[in-house]
Amino acid sequence: MDFLANLSMGFSVALTPFNLLMATAGVIVGILIGALPGIGPPSGVALLLPLTFGMEPTSGIIMLAALYAGTMYGGTITSVLINTPGESASVVTCLDGYQMALQGRAGPALGIAAIGSFIAGTFGVVLLMLVSPLLAKWSLSFGPRETFAIMLLGLTTVTLLAGESALKGYISMMLGLMLAMVGFDIISGDARYALGIPEMMDGMDFLPAAIGLFGLGEVLTGAEMVAGTAILKANYGLRDVMPSAKDWARSRWAIARGTVLGFLVGLLPGAGPTVASFLSYTVEKKVSRHPQEFGKGAIEGVAGPESANNSAATGAMVPMLTLGIPGSATTAIMLGGLMMWGLRPGPLLFEKNPEFVWGLIASQYIANVMLLVLSTAFIPLFVRALRVPYTILMPLIIVFCITGAYSLKNSVWDVGQMLVFGVLGYAMKKLDYSPAALVLALVLGPLAERALRQSLIISDAGMGIFFLRPISAVLMVAALLAIAVPVARALAARRQ
């Protein structure tokens, strides 16, 4: 009964006119951000976070979560129509979505992606609602050793999955951790590495860093490109985007598998929507009766991954809300937002801020319905947005970066910090480092340090403490495996 009462309270929060408006705005802006090249979900969330400072935290998280769901679908539009993914979770959709568009079937490709996203998103919220309170209750027993172990696992797996080069992924993570050491020490009060600069004594704020690395960094990368994009012509009326009975028959199990797989992958720290979409594509190709059609316009190749990425985006909220561990760059920025709003993510969030958590859960149901309506009935509007020249879009994004960084503390220092991180983000992207690992480390660094030092105080400086209890031992072994796997791979490659 508690459960139904909580959900009912959540809907009473989510259905207020302002929160409904925020959810709608989040979905629309999310679809646009997902569709527009050069700006992905992390930059979208980072750029919109400053707007939430004037709102209640519940309204803020409702908008950001709706935006995250919207970006997952928005990337599909460009994958299908111009063979260019708007964001990384839609990369795999290019393979069959664009082929379908070339065959004059862009409508059904976009339609099945929208329906799959709706089913997966809704089912993902049901799972989020069922799993999160249980996980939160279980994690109440976590002490500093478990907290440190799970943070280490989150950091190592994100780094493992970050890019081509594991070494550069780990360097990015270490850089983030080192930057997280700047400012007042949480236990002794020493101002570390502040170099006598008052602004640095408060530490490196993650928001200017995230806006710089993802927003400005991506714009600078896009600035080099000159060519425009050719958008395939297609009909996007409601009838045109509705899949036929045959399409539906081929897609329904792909959607079901993508939904479950996506949610499970989303739960893992470090995995997230992109990994889920690739895994789903591989699974669909393996189980298909006609694998030869994959890459040539198989609708399952769109339905499965598009369902998986939406479900994973919802699943990624579970560790963020219940354990305070973000699974991806986007949820890392959301986690930072939670801290800025004065909330403490983790198991106590469910006990101390039930209206926040259940308002978010209820709003996700509403956001999924909005996403379905907007992504089937208003496709032409979003396609029109794709025609905005990048030379106009790029300066606009930079303006958002500058105003967003400034409005954090009304400080030009933060704008300068954002600019430095923007240049760093550009270089990192070009040289295959991982901005996601850096941001995650910057957010988790102070928390991980506190948990580590508290554990070592308890054990009188013995590192064995992490292996004395089963949960922390399993998590530590998993984290060590995440470090060992790329090393073993590199050694094997060298032998070959």
Added chain:
Amino acid sequence: MSVRKADRIAGAALLAGSVAFSAGALKYYTYSGPGGPGPAFVPFWLGVIMALLATMLLVGAWRSKDPGAQWLPQGDGLRRLGVVLGVTVAFVVLLKFVGMILGTALFLVVLMRLLDRTAWPLALSVAAATAGLNYLVFTYWLKVPFPVSVFGI
């Protein structure tokens, strides 16, 4: 500049930086005390691990026979990158003097004209609309005290 050369420079810089980071931790902060690990404990070990990783990067880049691709753009790409970066830095440096709202409008017009010779009417309309929206959302709604120019905006 090739990726290999960039890796060598990055490896050397990170190695020097991480050694200084660890040394600085030991010199200025307490490593451990009666209450357990001190403020130098974690930074010291982070510096040590980073030094190891930087050495691996440096050795790998030094031994590599493949110079890798050029990572910085050339020709028009470099010009565009330079223009975007240059105008953005100028905006940030002059922010306190030109103000956020007026600066936004100027920044947009200058960048659009320099990048693509966007037609004046379009560039001016986009700049005016964005500056107006900025004012409405941040100054009017969120009450963010933006820097203002000598003209009061």
